[in-house]
Amino acid sequence: MKWTKRGPKWKEAVEVCMALIEGERTPDDVRKAFEAAAEEEGLLRSSN
Template identity: 60%
Template sequence: MRTHGTLWFYPPVSVKARQTGVRYEVNNVQAAAENLLEWPKRGPHWNKAVQACLAALAGELSPDDVRTAFEAAARKEGLLLD
């Protein structure tokens, strides 16, 4: 089952951007997927987060599960901000 509309999660995940001093507040599945595509490193945690995004967009996983996977990947890659 494919979902339509924005799949929100809360609280947002704050991550570093490529530009120094810039941060992104990621608060939905679509933004998480777009942000992941910008990452220079793509390891196992990145892959798990991408798969979570795809599953949520297909209606198979909750946005909160995506948030958890995205936050873990950002932490692993040193991109997570407090």
């Protein structure tokens, strides 16, 4: 998977991931942030 846009949602997802490492966020927060980034990038696929 290649992130070409690295828009605001991608930046937020990276920040949330770093906050997880510091114990400030949860794995669910990271999942939601990366889902939003993937949707922004046009990479999110349906689970159906």
